[in-house]
Amino acid sequence: MAVANKKYRNKADVARIFGVSTPTVYRRVEGIKKEIGKRYNQYALLENLVSLAVYADYEKYHKRLANKNLRKIVPPFDMDEAMKYLEEVEGRVSSR
Numbered sequence: 001m002a003v004a005n006k007k008y009r010n011k012a013d014v015a016r017i018f019g020v021s022t023p024t025v026y027r028r029v030e031g032i033k034k035e036i037g038k039r040y041n042q043y044a045l046l047e048n049l050v051s052l053a054v055y056a057d058y059e060k061y062h063k064r065l066a067n068k069n070l071r072k073i074v075p076p077f078d079m080d081e082a083m084k085y086l087e088e089v090e091g092r093v094s095s096r
Contacts, residue, residue: 008049017052017086018059019093025050032058035065039077053082060085 009017011025018025029050035058036044044054057077064070075081 007053008046008051010048011050014050014052014055017093018055018089025055028055028058028062031062031065039065052086053079056086056089057082059089 011022011029015022015025029045032040032044032050032054036042040051040054040058044051054077058065060082061074064074
């Protein structure tokens with residue numbers, strides 16, 4: 001089942017989709033919270049749900065965003081690019 005048709009998922013689903021542990025998802029969500037207002041808008045997280053596009057973007061760039069010098073070269077958030085990356089991740093994880 002393609003995940004791109006659902007925009008928000010709970011943390012357990014995100015862990016399964018991205019092939020990471022639940023604690024990893026919780027750490028990434030904390031990082032996303034710090035980026036709200038800078039990189040992401042207020043709709044990145046809705047109650048206990050996480051935007052898959054935002055998570056995909058943060059998963060891809062979280063190391064660069066944490067570094068003040070590398071942060072300067074991170075491209076702006078692009079929903080379409082994030083969804084493409086999500087589809088790539090979904091393909092890798094489902095082929096395991």
